[in-house]
Amino acid sequence: MRSQAYVRTRAATDAASGLIDSHAGLVKRIAYHLKARLPDSVDVEDLQQAGMLALLEAAANFERGHGACFATYAGIRIRGAMIDSLRAVDWAPRSVHRKARAAAAAIQAVERRTGREAREAEIAAELGVNLGEYHRIAQDALQCRFGSLDESDEQHPADVDADPLREVSDQGLRAALTSAIESLPERERQVMSMYYDDELNLKEIGLVLGVSESRVSQIHGQAVLRLRAQLRDWNRR
Secondary structure, three states: OOOHHHHHHHHHHHHHHHHHHHHHHHHHHHHHHHHOOOOOOOOHHHHHHHHHHHHHHHHHHOOOOOOOOHHHHHHHHHHHHHHHHHHOOOOOOHHHHHHHHHHHHHHHHHHHHHOOOOOHHHHHHHHOOOHHHHHHHHHHHHHHOOOOOOOOOOOOHHHOOOOOOOOOOOHHHHHHHHHHHHOOOHHHHHHHHHHHHOOOOHHHHHHHHOOOHHHHHHHHHHHHHHHHHHHHHHHHO
16 A cells, blocks of 8 residues: 555655646747847757756745745746856857947946937947947947946956846845936837836837837947946946
């Protein structure tokens, strides 16, 4: 006769297996949603692998009756595991980080000199590049979003784990970041809101705003650069 302990263990194993089978699609959905917001060099299968490991752990540790449904509980663990796997890798070349820092400094210099928001042509002139090159720098800056907002030359991007809209434990930085986002030009603020809050992709945002996907990417990148510029002084303090 099988012991009660064996029966309970077997039941728990079957329950975990059922949760894994029924929620494997959740891993795929989260992986592809994140992939749409990442550089082409990110492999969606790597995200799914990290997510599946988190799903296995979530199924083994989930306790029913504690308020949250399993999909909610697992979704948080899966997304967190995928982001952790991304933070362990630097997707952007060092040159991209250097140019992003230079562009942020140029925005800051123009705005201090003029007392208003820096325009694209003014930023390009401050950098000594044409407008097309500046647009490429702005778009490339999106690859740095898992690096810090203001990395020093001595700091390797892989040593930091921040996104411009990451969850920040420091209340002062959270307040500074919130203020910086609120002070963005209206179009840039719209793009950031639709991208991070509404979770629309670049193509969908372009349809809403009536501009090309490439133009949305430029606006998004410039918003990130402007956030870097506005937080440079805060970081130094």
